[in-house]
Amino acid sequence: MGENKWMGKRWEDMDTDVLVKIFKELNLVELSPVSQVCRLWRLACSDPLIWGTLDFGLLKSNFIQTRASPYIWVDDRSDKRLAKILRVAMAISCRNVNCLIFHYNLYMKDEHLHFISERSPHLKRLVMPAWNRITKVGICQAIQRWEELESLTMPTIGHPPYIMEEIARNCKNFTELKIMGSFDVQFASAISQNLPKLKVLSLRCSKVTIDALVSLLNSMEYLEALNISHCLLLEAAVNERRQVVHELDDQTLDKASRLREFHYCQSRSCIACQRMMVDEGIMRWYRYEDWFWRQDEVRSLDLQDYGKLFDVDCERLTSVD
Template sequence: MAEVKSTSKRWEEMETDVLVKIFKELNMIELSPVSQVCHSWRLACSDIWLWHTFDLGLLKSNFIQTRASPYIWVDDRSDRRLTRVLKTAMALSRGNITCLIFHFDLYMKDDHLSYISERCPHLKRLVLPAWNRITKNGICQAIQRWQELESLTMPWIAHPPYIMEEISRNCKNFTQLKVMGSFDMNFALAIAANIPKLKVLSVRCSMLMKEALLYILDVMEDLEVLNISHCFLLEGRSTTFPGSRMVKELEESILCKTSRLREFLYCQSSSCITCQRMILDEGLMRWWKYEDWFWRLDEVNCLALEGYGKLFDQSSVNIALRD
Protein backbone atom coordinates (compact mmCIF):
# COMPACT_ATOMS: atom_id res chain seq x y z
CA MET A 1 0.00 0.00 0.00
CA ALA A 2 1.39 3.36 -0.94
CA GLU A 3 2.35 5.60 1.95
CA VAL A 4 -0.11 8.45 2.47
CA LYS A 5 1.43 11.76 3.49
CA SER A 6 -0.39 13.80 6.09
CA THR A 7 -1.30 17.37 5.16
CA SER A 8 -2.31 18.42 8.68
CA LYS A 9 -0.61 21.35 10.35
CA ARG A 10 0.42 22.00 13.89
CA TRP A 11 -1.56 24.61 15.83
CA GLU A 12 1.23 27.17 15.69
CA GLU A 13 1.35 26.79 11.88
CA MET A 14 -2.32 27.58 11.30
CA GLU A 15 -3.25 30.61 9.24
CA THR A 16 -3.62 33.77 11.29
CA ASP A 17 -7.13 34.39 9.96
CA VAL A 18 -8.24 30.96 11.19
CA LEU A 19 -6.74 31.53 14.63
CA VAL A 20 -8.41 34.93 14.87
CA LYS A 21 -11.83 33.39 14.14
CA ILE A 22 -11.25 30.81 16.86
CA PHE A 23 -9.98 33.33 19.40
CA LYS A 24 -12.95 35.58 18.67
CA GLU A 25 -15.05 33.09 20.64
CA LEU A 26 -12.95 33.57 23.78
CA ASN A 27 -13.40 36.22 26.47
CA MET A 28 -10.58 38.34 27.83
CA ILE A 29 -9.91 36.03 30.79
CA GLU A 30 -9.43 33.09 28.40
CA LEU A 31 -7.53 35.07 25.78
CA SER A 32 -4.77 36.19 28.15
CA PRO A 33 -3.07 32.77 28.63
CA VAL A 34 -3.68 31.85 24.97
CA SER A 35 -1.60 34.85 23.89
CA GLN A 36 1.40 33.42 25.81
CA VAL A 37 1.52 30.10 23.94
CA CYS A 38 3.72 31.10 21.00
CA HIS A 39 4.57 34.01 18.71
CA SER A 40 1.94 33.17 16.05
CA TRP A 41 -0.81 32.88 18.66
CA ARG A 42 0.16 36.20 20.23
CA LEU A 43 0.12 37.80 16.79
CA ALA A 44 -3.40 36.45 16.22
CA CYS A 45 -4.49 37.67 19.66
CA SER A 46 -3.39 41.18 18.68
CA ASP A 47 -5.52 41.28 15.54
CA ILE A 48 -7.62 44.45 15.32
CA TRP A 49 -10.76 42.37 14.67
CA LEU A 50 -10.64 41.08 18.26
CA TRP A 51 -10.29 44.46 19.88
CA HIS A 52 -13.02 46.79 18.68
CA THR A 53 -14.90 45.91 21.89
CA PHE A 54 -13.23 45.16 25.22
CA ASP A 55 -15.92 43.65 27.47
CA LEU A 56 -14.94 43.10 31.10
CA GLY A 57 -18.34 41.66 31.89
CA LEU A 58 -16.87 38.63 33.65
CA LEU A 59 -14.64 40.62 35.98
CA LYS A 60 -16.11 41.86 39.27
CA SER A 61 -14.54 43.34 42.38
CA ASN A 62 -14.55 41.65 45.76
CA PHE A 63 -16.15 44.46 47.73
CA ILE A 64 -18.08 45.40 50.83
CA GLN A 65 -20.59 48.23 50.94
CA THR A 66 -19.82 50.88 53.56
CA ARG A 67 -21.66 53.86 55.04
CA ALA A 68 -18.87 56.36 54.40
CA SER A 69 -17.75 57.73 51.03
CA PRO A 70 -16.98 56.17 48.56
CA TYR A 71 -19.47 53.67 50.07
CA ILE A 72 -17.41 50.75 48.74
CA TRP A 73 -14.40 48.89 50.12
CA VAL A 74 -12.46 46.75 47.63
CA ASP A 75 -9.75 44.29 48.62
CA ASP A 76 -6.24 44.58 47.19
CA ARG A 77 -6.45 41.27 45.33
CA SER A 78 -9.24 42.62 43.15
CA ASP A 79 -7.19 45.70 42.28
CA ARG A 80 -4.12 43.63 41.43
CA ARG A 81 -6.16 41.25 39.27
CA LEU A 82 -7.70 44.18 37.37
CA THR A 83 -4.25 45.68 36.84
CA ARG A 84 -2.95 42.41 35.37
CA VAL A 85 -5.90 42.07 33.02
CA LEU A 86 -5.61 45.68 31.86
CA LYS A 87 -1.88 45.38 31.17
CA THR A 88 -2.42 42.30 29.01
CA ALA A 89 -5.39 43.81 27.20
CA MET A 90 -3.73 47.14 26.49
CA ALA A 91 -0.61 45.38 25.17
CA LEU A 92 -2.59 43.11 22.85
CA SER A 93 -5.11 45.71 21.65
CA ARG A 94 -2.45 48.19 20.50
CA GLY A 95 -4.77 51.19 20.87
CA ASN A 96 -7.57 49.70 18.72
CA ILE A 97 -10.32 49.52 21.36
CA THR A 98 -13.34 51.64 20.43
CA CYS A 99 -15.90 50.21 22.89
CA LEU A 100 -15.09 49.61 26.55
CA ILE A 101 -17.53 47.84 28.90
CA PHE A 102 -17.11 47.41 32.64
CA HIS A 103 -19.20 45.23 34.93
CA PHE A 104 -21.67 46.98 37.20
CA ASP A 105 -19.73 45.68 40.23
CA LEU A 106 -16.22 46.44 38.99
CA TYR A 107 -14.88 49.35 41.04
CA MET A 108 -11.69 50.75 39.58
CA LYS A 109 -9.50 53.59 40.82
CA ASP A 110 -8.13 56.69 39.12
CA ASP A 111 -4.89 54.83 38.34
CA HIS A 112 -6.78 52.17 36.39
CA LEU A 113 -8.83 54.71 34.46
CA SER A 114 -5.77 56.80 33.63
CA TYR A 115 -3.90 53.72 32.39
CA ILE A 116 -6.81 52.84 30.11
CA SER A 117 -7.42 56.35 28.76
CA GLU A 118 -3.77 56.76 27.80
CA ARG A 119 -3.85 53.52 25.78
CA CYS A 120 -7.33 53.75 24.21
CA PRO A 121 -7.16 57.08 22.36
CA HIS A 122 -9.88 56.16 19.85
CA LEU A 123 -12.62 55.17 22.32
CA LYS A 124 -16.10 55.87 20.99
CA ARG A 125 -18.30 54.12 23.55
CA LEU A 126 -17.81 53.79 27.31
CA VAL A 127 -20.05 51.73 29.59
CA LEU A 128 -19.07 52.64 33.14
CA PRO A 129 -22.14 52.20 35.35
CA ALA A 130 -20.32 52.69 38.69
CA TRP A 131 -17.42 54.95 39.63
CA ASN A 132 -17.47 55.17 43.41
CA ARG A 133 -13.67 55.16 43.65
CA ILE A 134 -13.02 57.48 40.72
CA THR A 135 -12.52 61.15 41.57
CA LYS A 136 -13.79 64.18 39.70
CA ASN A 137 -10.26 64.88 38.47
CA GLY A 138 -9.84 61.26 37.36
CA ILE A 139 -12.92 61.12 35.14
CA CYS A 140 -12.29 64.61 33.71
CA GLN A 141 -8.73 63.73 32.68
CA ALA A 142 -9.98 60.57 30.97
CA ILE A 143 -12.69 62.44 29.04
CA GLN A 144 -10.10 64.98 27.90
CA ARG A 145 -8.19 62.15 26.19
CA TRP A 146 -11.32 60.61 24.61
CA GLN A 147 -12.09 63.26 22.04
CA GLU A 148 -13.77 60.70 19.76
CA LEU A 149 -16.25 59.60 22.45
CA GLU A 150 -19.81 59.30 21.13
CA SER A 151 -21.67 57.27 23.77
CA LEU A 152 -21.55 57.04 27.57
CA THR A 153 -23.37 54.87 30.11
CA MET A 154 -22.90 56.38 33.54
CA PRO A 155 -24.28 56.23 37.09
CA TRP A 156 -26.23 58.88 38.90
CA ILE A 157 -24.08 61.54 40.54
CA ALA A 158 -25.00 64.41 42.82
CA HIS A 159 -23.32 67.11 40.71
CA PRO A 160 -23.47 66.19 36.99
CA PRO A 161 -22.54 69.57 35.40
CA TYR A 162 -18.77 69.05 35.52
CA ILE A 163 -18.96 65.84 33.48
CA MET A 164 -21.32 67.35 30.91
CA GLU A 165 -19.07 70.41 30.66
CA GLU A 166 -16.03 68.18 30.05
CA ILE A 167 -17.89 66.26 27.34
CA SER A 168 -18.98 69.53 25.74
CA ARG A 169 -15.39 70.81 25.60
CA ASN A 170 -13.74 67.64 24.32
CA CYS A 171 -16.20 65.26 22.64
CA LYS A 172 -17.64 67.02 19.60
CA ASN A 173 -19.29 63.85 18.21
CA PHE A 174 -21.08 62.90 21.43
CA THR A 175 -24.72 61.89 20.76
CA GLN A 176 -25.76 59.06 23.13
CA LEU A 177 -26.21 59.06 26.91
CA LYS A 178 -27.57 56.46 29.32
CA VAL A 179 -28.02 57.31 33.01
CA MET A 180 -28.44 54.48 35.53
CA GLY A 181 -29.94 55.76 38.77
CA SER A 182 -31.90 58.94 39.40
CA PHE A 183 -32.68 61.62 36.85
CA ASP A 184 -33.71 64.99 38.26
CA MET A 185 -33.65 68.63 37.19
CA ASN A 186 -29.92 68.95 37.94
CA PHE A 187 -29.23 66.27 35.35
CA ALA A 188 -31.70 67.70 32.85
CA LEU A 189 -30.28 71.22 33.16
CA ALA A 190 -26.68 69.98 32.83
CA ILE A 191 -27.49 68.01 29.66
CA ALA A 192 -29.46 70.81 28.01
CA ALA A 193 -26.80 73.41 28.76
CA ASN A 194 -23.79 71.39 27.64
CA ILE A 195 -24.84 68.75 25.10
CA PRO A 196 -27.92 70.25 23.42
CA LYS A 197 -27.25 68.19 20.26
CA LEU A 198 -27.81 64.91 22.12
CA LYS A 199 -29.79 62.50 19.93
CA VAL A 200 -30.30 59.41 22.15
CA LEU A 201 -31.15 59.42 25.86
CA SER A 202 -32.03 56.42 28.05
CA VAL A 203 -32.99 56.69 31.71
CA ARG A 204 -34.67 53.28 31.94
CA CYS A 205 -35.10 51.88 35.45
CA SER A 206 -34.43 55.29 36.98
CA MET A 207 -36.14 57.43 39.56
CA LEU A 208 -37.36 60.07 37.13
CA MET A 209 -38.75 63.45 38.04
CA LYS A 210 -41.69 64.54 35.90
CA GLU A 211 -40.36 68.11 35.86
CA ALA A 212 -37.03 66.89 34.40
CA LEU A 213 -38.82 64.81 31.75
CA LEU A 214 -40.93 67.77 30.64
CA TYR A 215 -37.89 70.05 30.53
CA ILE A 216 -35.96 67.62 28.31
CA LEU A 217 -38.92 67.31 25.94
CA ASP A 218 -39.32 71.09 25.77
CA VAL A 219 -35.73 72.20 25.18
CA MET A 220 -33.83 69.28 23.59
CA GLU A 221 -34.81 69.97 19.99
CA ASP A 222 -32.30 67.53 18.45
CA LEU A 223 -33.33 64.59 20.63
CA GLU A 224 -34.54 61.69 18.46
CA VAL A 225 -34.77 58.70 20.81
CA LEU A 226 -35.93 58.70 24.44
CA ASN A 227 -36.29 55.64 26.67
CA ILE A 228 -38.06 55.97 30.04
CA SER A 229 -39.12 52.32 30.29
CA HIS A 230 -39.77 50.98 33.83
CA CYS A 231 -39.03 54.37 35.40
CA PHE A 232 -40.26 55.32 38.87
CA LEU A 233 -41.91 58.58 37.76
CA LEU A 234 -42.28 61.18 40.51
CA GLU A 235 -44.01 64.53 40.67
CA GLY A 236 -42.45 67.01 43.07
CA ARG A 237 -39.30 69.01 43.69
CA SER A 238 -36.68 66.23 43.72
CA THR A 239 -36.12 62.50 44.14
CA THR A 240 -35.36 63.06 47.83
CA PHE A 241 -38.29 65.36 48.61
CA PRO A 242 -40.72 63.65 51.05
CA GLY A 243 -43.78 65.13 49.37
CA SER A 244 -43.03 63.68 45.94
CA ARG A 245 -45.90 61.68 44.45
CA MET A 246 -45.58 58.69 42.14
CA VAL A 247 -47.15 59.14 38.70
CA LYS A 248 -48.72 55.83 37.66
CA GLU A 249 -49.72 56.78 34.13
CA LEU A 250 -48.26 59.16 31.55
CA GLU A 251 -50.41 62.20 30.95
CA GLU A 252 -51.70 63.02 27.48
CA SER A 253 -49.68 66.25 27.54
CA ILE A 254 -46.45 64.27 27.93
CA LEU A 255 -47.37 61.87 25.15
CA CYS A 256 -48.16 64.84 22.94
CA LYS A 257 -44.69 66.30 23.51
CA THR A 258 -43.07 62.99 22.58
CA SER A 259 -44.83 62.93 19.20
CA ARG A 260 -41.95 64.80 17.57
CA LEU A 261 -39.44 62.08 18.56
CA ARG A 262 -38.45 59.38 16.11
CA GLU A 263 -38.64 56.76 18.87
CA PHE A 264 -40.16 56.96 22.35
CA LEU A 265 -40.12 53.95 24.68
CA TYR A 266 -41.90 53.62 27.99
CA CYS A 267 -43.42 50.93 30.19
CA GLN A 268 -45.63 51.28 33.28
CA SER A 269 -47.21 47.85 33.29
CA SER A 270 -48.24 45.97 36.42
CA SER A 271 -47.46 42.72 34.59
CA CYS A 272 -43.91 43.76 33.69
CA ILE A 273 -41.28 42.03 35.85
CA THR A 274 -38.86 44.95 35.54
CA CYS A 275 -41.53 47.47 36.61
CA GLN A 276 -42.40 45.22 39.55
CA ARG A 277 -38.75 45.19 40.61
CA MET A 278 -38.56 48.97 40.42
CA ILE A 279 -41.56 49.29 42.74
CA LEU A 280 -40.16 46.73 45.19
CA ASP A 281 -36.85 48.60 45.22
CA GLU A 282 -38.69 51.92 45.71
CA GLY A 283 -37.24 53.45 42.58
CA LEU A 284 -33.58 52.63 43.22
CA MET A 285 -32.90 49.40 41.36
CA ARG A 286 -30.73 47.04 43.39
CA TRP A 287 -29.05 45.40 40.43
CA TRP A 288 -26.97 43.05 42.55
CA LYS A 289 -30.12 41.16 43.60
CA TYR A 290 -31.01 40.08 40.08
CA GLU A 291 -29.58 38.18 37.12
CA ASP A 292 -26.00 39.09 36.30
CA TRP A 293 -26.98 40.17 32.76
CA PHE A 294 -30.03 42.18 33.86
CA TRP A 295 -28.31 45.58 34.02
CA ARG A 296 -26.97 45.13 30.47
CA LEU A 297 -30.41 45.38 28.85
CA ASP A 298 -31.81 48.38 27.03
CA GLU A 299 -34.83 48.76 24.76
CA VAL A 300 -32.76 51.11 22.59
CA ASN A 301 -30.71 48.82 20.36
CA CYS A 302 -27.66 51.06 20.12
CA LEU A 303 -27.39 51.18 23.95
CA ALA A 304 -28.03 47.50 24.67
CA LEU A 305 -24.88 45.48 25.21
CA GLU A 306 -24.09 42.78 22.68
CA GLY A 307 -26.40 39.80 22.91
CA TYR A 308 -28.87 41.47 25.30
CA GLY A 309 -30.89 43.79 23.10
CA LYS A 310 -34.05 41.69 22.77
CA LEU A 311 -34.48 39.92 26.11
CA PHE A 312 -37.28 42.20 27.32
CA ASP A 313 -40.96 41.53 26.83
CA GLN A 314 -41.97 43.48 23.73
CA SER A 315 -45.65 43.29 24.69
CA SER A 316 -45.08 45.30 27.87
CA VAL A 317 -43.07 48.09 26.25
CA ASN A 318 -44.77 50.88 24.35
CA ILE A 319 -42.69 51.86 21.33
CA ALA A 320 -43.60 54.82 19.21
CA LEU A 321 -41.83 54.96 15.84
CA ARG A 322 -42.18 57.88 13.49
CA ASP A 323 -41.00 58.44 9.94
Protein backbone atom coordinates in the same frame (compact mmCIF):
# COMPACT_ATOMS: atom_id res chain seq x y z
CA MET B 1 9.73 5.16 -2.97
CA GLY B 2 10.70 8.39 -1.30
CA GLU B 3 9.12 9.56 1.91
CA ASN B 4 5.87 11.48 1.64
CA LYS B 5 6.39 14.98 2.94
CA TRP B 6 3.65 17.13 4.44
CA MET B 7 3.37 20.13 2.17
CA GLY B 8 0.78 22.07 4.19
CA LYS B 9 1.48 25.38 5.88
CA ARG B 10 3.07 25.48 9.27
CA TRP B 11 1.09 27.19 12.02
CA GLU B 12 3.48 30.12 12.11
CA ASP B 13 3.01 30.61 8.35
CA MET B 14 -0.79 30.63 8.29
CA ASP B 15 -2.68 33.61 6.91
CA THR B 16 -3.47 36.25 9.52
CA ASP B 17 -7.19 36.26 8.75
CA VAL B 18 -7.37 32.51 9.40
CA LEU B 19 -5.55 32.90 12.70
CA VAL B 20 -7.88 35.72 13.73
CA LYS B 21 -10.93 33.51 13.12
CA ILE B 22 -9.39 30.83 15.32
CA PHE B 23 -8.24 33.19 18.07
CA LYS B 24 -11.67 34.84 18.25
CA GLU B 25 -12.84 31.64 19.95
CA LEU B 26 -10.36 32.09 22.82
CA ASN B 27 -10.86 34.06 26.01
CA LEU B 28 -8.37 36.44 27.60
CA VAL B 29 -6.64 33.78 29.70
CA GLU B 30 -6.20 31.55 26.65
CA LEU B 31 -5.05 34.40 24.39
CA SER B 32 -2.27 35.50 26.72
CA PRO B 33 0.15 32.59 26.09
CA VAL B 34 -0.91 32.30 22.44
CA SER B 35 0.11 35.91 21.83
CA GLN B 36 3.66 35.07 22.93
CA VAL B 37 4.26 32.22 20.45
CA CYS B 38 5.62 34.33 17.60
CA ARG B 39 5.33 37.74 15.98
CA LEU B 40 2.62 36.65 13.53
CA TRP B 41 0.47 35.15 16.27
CA ARG B 42 0.95 38.26 18.37
CA LEU B 43 -0.28 40.37 15.47
CA ALA B 44 -3.32 38.13 14.96
CA CYS B 45 -4.15 38.16 18.70
CA SER B 46 -4.25 41.98 18.60
CA ASP B 47 -6.58 42.22 15.62
CA PRO B 48 -9.44 44.76 15.96
CA LEU B 49 -11.95 42.03 15.07
CA ILE B 50 -11.09 40.35 18.38
CA TRP B 51 -10.86 43.49 20.51
CA GLY B 52 -13.64 45.69 19.16
CA THR B 53 -15.66 45.05 22.33
CA LEU B 54 -14.07 44.20 25.66
CA ASP B 55 -16.89 43.16 27.97
CA PHE B 56 -15.98 42.85 31.65
CA GLY B 57 -19.63 42.44 32.64
CA LEU B 58 -18.80 39.37 34.74
CA LEU B 59 -15.96 41.05 36.63
CA LYS B 60 -16.99 42.32 40.08
CA SER B 61 -15.20 43.56 43.18
CA ASN B 62 -15.28 41.89 46.57
CA PHE B 63 -16.57 44.74 48.71
CA ILE B 64 -18.38 45.72 51.88
CA GLN B 65 -20.64 48.75 52.17
CA THR B 66 -19.58 51.32 54.78
CA ARG B 67 -21.11 54.45 56.29
CA ALA B 68 -18.19 56.74 55.47
CA SER B 69 -17.16 58.02 52.04
CA PRO B 70 -16.63 56.37 49.57
CA TYR B 71 -19.22 54.12 51.26
CA ILE B 72 -17.56 50.87 50.26
CA TRP B 73 -14.46 48.95 51.26
CA VAL B 74 -12.85 46.83 48.55
CA ASP B 75 -10.69 43.80 49.20
CA ASP B 76 -7.11 44.56 48.16
CA ARG B 77 -6.99 41.28 46.25
CA SER B 78 -9.84 42.51 44.05
CA ASP B 79 -7.84 45.59 43.12
CA LYS B 80 -4.78 43.51 42.31
CA ARG B 81 -6.87 41.12 40.26
CA LEU B 82 -8.38 43.99 38.29
CA ALA B 83 -4.97 45.57 37.68
CA LYS B 84 -3.55 42.27 36.44
CA ILE B 85 -6.46 41.61 34.09
CA LEU B 86 -6.27 45.13 32.69
CA ARG B 87 -2.53 44.83 32.11
CA VAL B 88 -2.97 41.64 30.12
CA ALA B 89 -5.94 42.93 28.12
CA MET B 90 -4.41 46.29 27.26
CA ALA B 91 -1.07 44.71 26.33
CA ILE B 92 -2.58 42.25 23.86
CA SER B 93 -5.23 44.58 22.41
CA CYS B 94 -2.62 47.12 21.24
CA ARG B 95 -4.99 50.13 21.50
CA ASN B 96 -7.69 48.43 19.39
CA VAL B 97 -10.53 48.47 21.95
CA ASN B 98 -13.55 50.47 20.73
CA CYS B 99 -16.10 49.45 23.36
CA LEU B 100 -15.49 48.85 27.08
CA ILE B 101 -18.15 47.40 29.36
CA PHE B 102 -17.80 47.20 33.15
CA HIS B 103 -20.10 45.72 35.78
CA TYR B 104 -21.86 48.26 38.01
CA ASN B 105 -20.37 46.50 41.07
CA LEU B 106 -16.80 46.88 39.90
CA TYR B 107 -15.21 49.55 42.08
CA MET B 108 -12.18 50.75 40.19
CA LYS B 109 -9.93 53.63 41.22
CA ASP B 110 -8.43 56.56 39.33
CA GLU B 111 -5.26 54.60 38.67
CA HIS B 112 -7.22 51.87 36.89
CA LEU B 113 -9.14 54.40 34.81
CA HIS B 114 -5.93 56.25 33.96
CA PHE B 115 -4.28 53.03 32.82
CA ILE B 116 -7.25 52.15 30.60
CA SER B 117 -7.68 55.58 29.04
CA GLU B 118 -4.01 55.78 28.07
CA ARG B 119 -4.22 52.44 26.27
CA SER B 120 -7.61 52.76 24.57
CA PRO B 121 -7.44 56.11 22.75
CA HIS B 122 -9.97 55.06 20.10
CA LEU B 123 -12.73 54.19 22.56
CA LYS B 124 -16.18 54.94 21.18
CA ARG B 125 -18.43 53.38 23.79
CA LEU B 126 -18.02 53.11 27.56
CA VAL B 127 -20.25 51.42 30.13
CA MET B 128 -19.02 52.82 33.43
CA PRO B 129 -18.66 50.93 36.72
CA ALA B 130 -19.61 52.47 40.08
CA TRP B 131 -18.29 55.98 40.80
CA ASN B 132 -17.45 55.52 44.48
CA ARG B 133 -13.66 55.52 44.16
CA ILE B 134 -13.34 57.56 40.95
CA THR B 135 -12.64 61.25 41.50
CA LYS B 136 -13.67 64.24 39.42
CA VAL B 137 -10.08 64.65 38.25
CA GLY B 138 -9.86 60.97 37.34
CA ILE B 139 -12.92 60.84 35.10
CA CYS B 140 -12.20 64.22 33.50
CA GLN B 141 -8.66 63.21 32.56
CA ALA B 142 -9.97 59.98 31.05
CA ILE B 143 -12.62 61.79 28.98
CA GLN B 144 -9.95 64.18 27.69
CA ARG B 145 -8.14 61.20 26.17
CA TRP B 146 -11.30 59.70 24.66
CA GLU B 147 -11.87 62.22 21.91
CA GLU B 148 -13.68 59.62 19.78
CA LEU B 149 -16.21 58.72 22.50
CA GLU B 150 -19.75 58.50 21.14
CA SER B 151 -21.71 56.63 23.81
CA LEU B 152 -21.63 56.56 27.62
CA THR B 153 -23.63 54.48 30.10
CA MET B 154 -23.17 55.78 33.62
CA PRO B 155 -24.57 55.41 37.12
CA THR B 156 -26.18 58.59 38.37
CA ILE B 157 -23.93 61.12 40.06
CA GLY B 158 -24.55 63.91 42.55
CA HIS B 159 -23.10 66.75 40.46
CA PRO B 160 -23.37 65.85 36.76
CA PRO B 161 -22.54 69.19 35.04
CA TYR B 162 -18.75 68.77 35.08
CA ILE B 163 -18.94 65.43 33.24
CA MET B 164 -21.28 66.83 30.59
CA GLU B 165 -19.00 69.85 30.21
CA GLU B 166 -15.94 67.63 29.77
CA ILE B 167 -17.71 65.52 27.15
CA ALA B 168 -18.81 68.66 25.29
CA ARG B 169 -15.24 69.98 25.21
CA ASN B 170 -13.54 66.80 24.09
CA CYS B 171 -15.96 64.36 22.43
CA LYS B 172 -17.28 66.03 19.29
CA ASN B 173 -19.06 62.89 18.02
CA PHE B 174 -20.90 62.14 21.26
CA THR B 175 -24.55 61.25 20.59
CA GLU B 176 -25.70 58.58 23.06
CA LEU B 177 -26.16 58.61 26.84
CA LYS B 178 -27.67 56.17 29.33
CA ILE B 179 -28.16 57.05 32.99
CA MET B 180 -28.84 54.47 35.68
CA GLY B 181 -30.12 55.97 38.93
CA SER B 182 -31.78 59.34 39.51
CA PHE B 183 -32.57 62.04 36.99
CA ASP B 184 -33.65 65.51 38.07
CA VAL B 185 -33.83 69.03 36.65
CA GLN B 186 -30.16 69.67 37.39
CA PHE B 187 -29.20 66.64 35.33
CA ALA B 188 -31.58 67.60 32.52
CA SER B 189 -30.18 71.12 32.47
CA ALA B 190 -26.59 69.83 32.34
CA ILE B 191 -27.46 67.73 29.29
CA SER B 192 -29.41 70.39 27.40
CA GLN B 193 -26.76 73.05 28.00
CA ASN B 194 -23.72 70.94 27.18
CA LEU B 195 -25.00 68.21 24.87
CA PRO B 196 -27.75 69.91 22.84
CA LYS B 197 -27.17 67.60 19.85
CA LEU B 198 -27.59 64.39 21.84
CA LYS B 199 -29.60 61.90 19.78
CA VAL B 200 -30.23 58.99 22.15
CA LEU B 201 -31.02 59.10 25.87
CA SER B 202 -32.05 56.19 28.07
CA LEU B 203 -33.24 56.63 31.64
CA ARG B 204 -34.44 53.05 31.91
CA CYS B 205 -35.21 51.95 35.48
CA SER B 206 -34.35 55.35 36.94
CA LYS B 207 -36.08 57.75 39.31
CA VAL B 208 -37.18 60.62 37.06
CA THR B 209 -38.92 63.86 37.99
CA ILE B 210 -41.64 65.05 35.63
CA ASP B 211 -40.19 68.56 35.47
CA ALA B 212 -36.86 67.09 34.32
CA LEU B 213 -38.62 65.06 31.63
CA VAL B 214 -40.60 68.06 30.39
CA SER B 215 -37.44 70.18 30.37
CA LEU B 216 -35.73 67.61 28.16
CA LEU B 217 -38.58 67.36 25.70
CA ASN B 218 -38.76 71.14 25.41
CA SER B 219 -35.06 71.78 24.93
CA MET B 220 -33.52 68.81 23.10
CA GLU B 221 -34.12 69.66 19.46
CA TYR B 222 -31.97 66.85 18.03
CA LEU B 223 -33.13 64.07 20.36
CA GLU B 224 -34.35 61.07 18.35
CA ALA B 225 -34.75 58.30 20.92
CA LEU B 226 -35.82 58.47 24.56
CA ASN B 227 -36.33 55.51 26.89
CA ILE B 228 -38.17 56.00 30.19
CA SER B 229 -39.35 52.41 30.47
CA HIS B 230 -39.88 51.15 34.04
CA CYS B 231 -38.98 54.53 35.56
CA LEU B 232 -40.39 55.78 38.83
CA LEU B 233 -41.89 59.10 37.73
CA LEU B 234 -42.31 61.80 40.36
CA GLU B 235 -44.33 65.00 40.17
CA ALA B 236 -43.11 68.43 41.24
CA ALA B 237 -42.31 68.68 44.93
CA VAL B 238 -45.07 69.90 47.25
CA ASN B 239 -43.98 70.58 50.83
CA GLU B 240 -40.68 68.85 49.96
CA ARG B 241 -42.52 65.64 49.05
CA ARG B 242 -43.07 64.17 45.61
CA GLN B 243 -45.93 61.91 44.60
CA VAL B 244 -45.54 59.03 42.17
CA VAL B 245 -47.03 59.66 38.74
CA HIS B 246 -48.66 56.57 37.27
CA GLU B 247 -49.53 58.04 33.87
CA LEU B 248 -48.03 60.79 31.74
CA ASP B 249 -50.35 63.62 30.78
CA ASP B 250 -51.46 64.02 27.17
CA GLN B 251 -49.28 67.08 26.54
CA THR B 252 -46.10 65.27 27.59
CA LEU B 253 -47.04 62.19 25.60
CA ASP B 254 -47.70 64.34 22.54
CA LYS B 255 -44.23 65.89 22.73
CA ALA B 256 -42.62 62.49 23.23
CA SER B 257 -44.53 60.97 20.31
CA ARG B 258 -42.67 63.27 17.92
CA LEU B 259 -39.45 61.40 18.59
CA ARG B 260 -38.35 58.61 16.26
CA GLU B 261 -38.32 56.25 19.26
CA PHE B 262 -40.10 56.69 22.57
CA HIS B 263 -40.10 53.79 25.02
CA TYR B 264 -42.46 54.06 27.96
CA CYS B 265 -43.77 51.42 30.35
CA GLN B 266 -45.51 51.85 33.68
CA SER B 267 -47.57 48.71 33.80
CA ARG B 268 -48.43 47.14 37.13
CA SER B 269 -48.14 43.73 35.47
CA CYS B 270 -44.58 44.47 34.26
CA ILE B 271 -41.94 42.73 36.39
CA ALA B 272 -39.38 45.52 35.88
CA CYS B 273 -41.92 48.17 36.91
CA GLN B 274 -42.85 46.13 39.97
CA ARG B 275 -39.19 45.92 40.96
CA MET B 276 -38.82 49.69 40.65
CA MET B 277 -41.75 50.23 43.00
CA VAL B 278 -40.41 47.73 45.54
CA ASP B 279 -36.96 49.37 45.39
CA GLU B 280 -38.52 52.85 45.69
CA GLY B 281 -36.95 54.15 42.51
CA ILE B 282 -33.35 53.09 43.17
CA MET B 283 -33.02 49.71 41.52
CA ARG B 284 -31.15 47.19 43.67
CA TRP B 285 -29.64 45.42 40.69
CA TYR B 286 -27.82 42.89 42.86
CA ARG B 287 -31.17 41.38 43.88
CA TYR B 288 -32.01 40.30 40.37
CA GLU B 289 -30.73 38.28 37.45
CA ASP B 290 -27.23 39.28 36.44
CA TRP B 291 -28.35 40.04 32.88
CA PHE B 292 -31.18 42.33 33.98
CA TRP B 293 -29.07 45.50 34.27
CA ARG B 294 -27.67 44.93 30.76
CA GLN B 295 -31.00 45.22 29.00
CA ASP B 296 -32.36 48.26 27.18
CA GLU B 297 -35.29 48.82 24.86
CA VAL B 298 -33.06 51.01 22.67
CA ARG B 299 -31.25 48.43 20.57
CA SER B 300 -27.94 50.30 20.36
CA LEU B 301 -27.75 50.42 24.18
CA ASP B 302 -28.70 46.80 24.86
CA LEU B 303 -25.58 44.88 25.91
CA GLN B 304 -26.78 41.43 24.79
CA ASP B 305 -24.42 38.54 25.64
CA TYR B 306 -21.05 38.80 27.34
CA GLY B 307 -18.90 37.78 24.40
CA LYS B 308 -15.90 35.49 24.50
CA LEU B 309 -12.98 37.59 25.76
CA PHE B 310 -14.06 37.54 29.40
CA ASP B 311 -16.48 34.63 29.61
CA VAL B 312 -17.53 32.49 32.57
CA ASP B 313 -14.41 30.32 32.31
CA CYS B 314 -12.19 33.38 32.23
CA GLU B 315 -13.95 34.84 35.27
CA ARG B 316 -13.44 31.58 37.15
CA LEU B 317 -9.78 31.25 36.20
CA THR B 318 -8.99 34.79 37.35
CA SER B 319 -11.13 34.75 40.50
CA VAL B 320 -9.73 35.58 43.93
CA ASP B 321 -9.77 32.62 46.32
